[in-house]
Amino acid sequence: MADHRLSEKFDELSEKAKESADKLKESTEHEKDQMKADADAARERAAKSVERVKDSVDSAADKASAQWDDIRTKWKDHVEKLRSTIAEKREEHDIKTAERYADAAEDYALDAIWFAESAIEEAAAACIDAAYARQEAEELKASSS
Template identity: 60%
Template sequence: MADNRLSEKFDALAERTKESASRLKASAGHEKAELKADAAAARERAASAAEHVKEKADDTGERISSQWVELRSQWKAHIDKVRSNIAQKKEEHDAKAAERHAEDAEAYALAAIWFADSAVEEAAAACLDAATARAEADALNS
C-alpha cells in the first residue's frame, strides 16, 4: 500500500475520532432516555467497526499476524464481559449500586480511551514502518 494511502487511512481515522467526540459532546445535555438511545447507537457503531476489522482480517488471510486476530478476539470477549456486567448492574436499583455502576462505567470508558490512544499511536508507527519498508523495497528494485 502506498504511503499516501496509509496517510489517507490515518486521516480518516482522525476524522471518525472527531465525529465520535462531537457526538459525545452533543450527548452531554441529553436526558436519560436520549442518553440510552445515544449509547445504543454508539454500541451499534462499535459492533460495525469490529465487524469491519474482522472482514479486513479475513481479507488479508495469512498475511495478517495471528497476534492481531488473537487481540481482536480478546478485545471482543472483554467488551462482551463488560457489557454483561453493566447489564447485570443495571438491574440493581438502589442508589449505592447506581453510583458504583456509574463509577465502573466511567472507569471502563477511560480504559477504552487509553486503549484507543495506544492503538492510534501504534497505527502511526505501523504506517511509518510500512513507508520505510516501501522505500527500502523501491530502492532495491531500482
C-alpha cells in the same frame, strides 16, 4: 504510492475520532432517555466497527499476525463481558449500585480510550514502517536496474 494511501487512512481515523468526540459532547447534554438511545446507537456503531475489523482481519488472515487476532479476540471478549456486567447492574436501582455502575462505566470508557490511543500509536508506527519498507524496496529496485 502506498504511503499516501496509509496517510489518508490515518487522516480518516483522526476525523472519526473527532466525530465521535462531537457525538459524545452532544449526547452529554441530552435528557436521560435520549442519552440511553445515544448509548444504544453508539454500541451498535461499535459492534459494526468490530465486525469491520473482523472482516478486515479475516480477509488478510494470511498476512495478519496471530498476535493481532488474539488481541482482537481478547478485546471482543472483554467488551462482551463488561457490557453484560453493565447490563446486569443497570437493572438494580439502589444508589450505591448506581454509583458502582457509573464508576465501572467510566473505567470502561477510560480503558476503551486507552486502547484506542494505543491502537492509533501502533497504526502510526505501522504506517511509517510501511512507508519506509516501500521506499527501501523502490531504492533496491532502482539500484538493481
